[in-house]
Amino acid sequence: MSQVRKDAIRNRRAIVDAARELFAESDDVSMCEVARHARVGQATLYRNFPNRTALAGEVLAEHIERIAEIGAQCAGDDFAFFVLLRKLVDGLVDLYALGELARQDAEAGSQLERNRERVAAVMKQPLALAKAAGALRRDTSMDDVFLVLLMVRGAMERAHGTAARASAANRALTLVLEGLMPPSGSI
Numbered sequence: 001m002s003q004v005r006k007d008a009i010r011n012r013r014a015i016v017d018a019a020r021e022l023f024a025e026s027d028d029v030s031m032c033e034v035a036r037h038a039r040v041g042q043a044t045l046y047r048n049f050p051n052r053t054a055l056a057g058e059v060l061a062e063h064i065e066r067i068a069e070i071g072a073q074c075a076g077d078d079f080a081f082f083v084l085l086r087k088l089v090d091g092l093v094d095l096y097a098l099g100e101l102a103r104q105d106a107e108a109g110s111q112l113e114r115n116r117e118r119v120a121a122v123m124k125q126p127l128a129l130a131k132a133a134g135a136l137r138r139d140t141s142m143d144d145v146f147l148v149l150l151m152v153r154g155a156m157e158r159a160h161g162t163a164a165r166a167s168a169a170n171r172a173l174t175l176v177l178e179g180l181m182p183p184s185g186s187i
Contacts, residue, residue: 012048014038016062019055024094024162027101031055056098057111063091064115064122071122078133081126082177085145088119089152089173093165096156116146137182148176 018038022029031052035045049055067087074080092099120142127145130136155172156165 011038011040011044014040015045015048015055016058019098020059020095023056023059023098023101025097027097052101056101059098060095060115061111063095064118067091068118068122071126074126076129077126078129079135081123081130081136084123084126085148085173088149089169092149092153092156093162093169096153096165099153119145134182136180140180144180148173148180151176 015034015038018034019029022034022037029052031045031049032042034055035042038045049058067084070087071080071084074083077083123142123145127136127140127142131138131140152169152172155168159165159168
């Protein structure tokens, strides 16, 4: 019985890893391609994920969970906000196509909202600490954090390929962070 359980866990992990890799460049990946890349049968794939949206949601939720783990490791650090924001932006670059796929499907809306709530919960304390340390403008809010992420995502819309998206995201983040810095003499 435990062997079956280990196989099921291994298969699910292989499917998620394959999806993350295949969807890195395009949202036009079939479930059949994911199964083939994961080296599992289609029945195994569909037993775990009924459709591409569910699979995209799993990969995105897993990324948010990794952000939460990093947040826990950085707890109490005045500059954890910047580490977490960088990881969120890196995720926008790496998971761009999956995010697009999730946005196209109404059923994914609730998963995206749960991810947003999780990000807000993870970023709340680091945001407060960065503001208290004078590293961010005092009026920076959680809405501003999501606005930054939308701006970075928007900067990537016309970029094709991971390298071009990373370049656009880095430039956008640099410009936005300069706007979030407190004016000199306001600390």
